[in-house]
Amino acid sequence: xxxxxxxxxxxxxxxxxxxxxxxxxxxxxxxxxxxxxxxxxxxxxxxxxxxxxxxxxxxxxxxxxxxxxxxxxxxxxxxxxxxxxxxxxxxxxxxxxxxxxxxxxxxxxxxxxxxxxxxxxxxxxxxxxxxxxxxxxxxxxxxxxxxxxxxxxxxxxxxxxxxxxxxxxxxxxxxxxxxxxxxxxxxxxxxxxxxxxxxxxxxxxxxxxxxxxxxxxxxxxxxxxxxxxxxxxxxxxxxxxxxxx
Numbered sequence: 001x002x003x004x005x006x007x008x009x010x011x012x013x014x015x016x017x018x019x020x021x022x023x024x025x026x027x028x029x030x031x032x033x034x035x036x037x038x039x040x041x042x043x044x045x046x047x048x049x050x051x052x053x054x055x056x057x058x059x060x061x062x063x064x065x066x067x068x069x070x071x072x073x074x075x076x077x078x079x080x081x082x083x084x085x086x087x088x089x090x091x092x093x094x095x096x097x098x099x100x101x102x103x104x105x106x107x108x109x110x111x112x113x114x115x116x117x118x119x120x121x122x123x124x125x126x127x128x129x130x131x132x133x134x135x136x137x138x139x140x141x142x143x144x145x146x147x148x149x150x151x152x153x154x155x156x157x158x159x160x161x162x163x164x165x166x167x168x169x170x171x172x173x174x175x176x177x178x179x180x181x182x183x184x185x186x187x188x189x190x191x192x193x194x195x196x197x198x199x200x201x202x203x204x205x206x207x208x209x210x211x212x213x214x215x216x217x218x219x220x221x222x223x224x225x226x227x228x229x230x231x232x233x234x235x236x237x238x239x240x241x242x243x244x245x
Contacts, residue, residue, distance in 0.1 A: 006197040010103065010225075011038045013194065014131050017229055018042065018099060021129050026098035029123065031085055031116065032105030035062035036069040039101070040076035050097070052090065055082040057163050086111045088119055095125045103133040106177075110169040117184035126235040130186060132228045136193065137171035140212070140222040174221050177228065186230035192216075193223030 018028070024046030030039040033051035035058060043049035051073050058069045073080045083090060086109055100120045106113055120130050136142075142152040154168045172180075174191065181188055193216035198209045216223025 007037070009196040009198070010133060010194075011041060013196065013227070014038070014101065014103060014133070015041060015045070017131055017190070018047075018101075018129075019045070021229070022047070022099050027096065028099040028101065029092065029097045030101040030103075031090075031120070032102065032108070033073075034058035034069055036072040036076075036078070037062070038103070039078050040072055042101075043076045043078050047099075049077070050079040050081060050092075052081045052083050052085070052092070054084050054165060057166065060163075060166075085109060085116055085119075088115050090119050090123065092119075092123045094122055095128075097123050097128060098125060099129045099131065100124055101131045103131070104135075106132070106134040107168045107171050108165055113170075114180045114183050117180055117186060121185045121232055124232040126232055128232050129189075130228075130230040130232075132177075132226075132230065134177065134226050135168070135171045136174065136221065136224055136226045138173050138221055139224045140215075141224070172226065174226055177226055181228070181230050185232070187233055188228055188230050190227070190229040191220065192227050193220030194225045194227055195223055196225060 022028070025048050027048040027050070028039070028042055029050040029052060030042075031052045033039050033053045036051060036053075039049050039051045053069070062068055070080065081091060085105065100123065102116065102120065106116065109116055117130075124130065137152070145152050152171075154162075158167050174193075178188060178191070195209050195213035195216055198213050199206065212223065216225075220226070
């Protein structure tokens with residue numbers, strides 16, 4: 001399986017969001033980094049990059065070549081930390097990063113996913129950014145599938161015999177992600193929707209997808225992807241802290 005066009009479009013969009021807020025050599029960590037292409041591209045732009053991944057079936061997200069991700073990270077100068085994101089705390093120092101990336105990962109976490117956002121808040125410096133994407137449970141086509149009696153969940157074969165961490169444990173609404181961010185002490189700066197797979201060999205499907213993307217930029221709750229940039233609040237000035245104590 002080669003790197004999907006959807007992932008490539010999402011990576012490019014996220015890199016633009018990062019470039020607008022953080023300049024190299026800012027320190028950026030990607031949590032759930034498989035297959036590694038996104039964080040390597042970021043490292044190539046001059047950022048100090050760290051990848052965290054569970055290290056199980058990681059190469060299956062790309063072409064399936066054994067050892068692909070670790071070789072890619074090593075060649076790209078990316079520090080690699082092998083870790084299960086459902087185990088906290090992460091082996092990352094407090095306030096050690098300017099930016100964190102959590103894209104298409106939140107929906108895979110089963111054990112109180114908000115803990116992952118709390119860990120993001122911990123490892124970000126004050127004023128640091130989280131760049132976040134996850135599928136939108138209320139995507140307009142999901143609504144239509146349900147009306148037709150269809151399923152919007154991970155394919156049954158993956159639940160019967162697939163890799164557990166590769167399943168979607170739960171998909172979220174915009175309002176639910178907003179609440180999780182707030183619970184973790186992160187302030188949302190940007191909240192938008194997108195359809196990243198607008199290229200298609202069929203002209204009709206391409207027009208439909210482009211139309212959905214246009215709608216998602218205006219009515220994010222109808223689009224397939226939740227895209228957010230959140231920020232860890234700046235620490236209060238020392239004088240304020242002293243007065244409060």
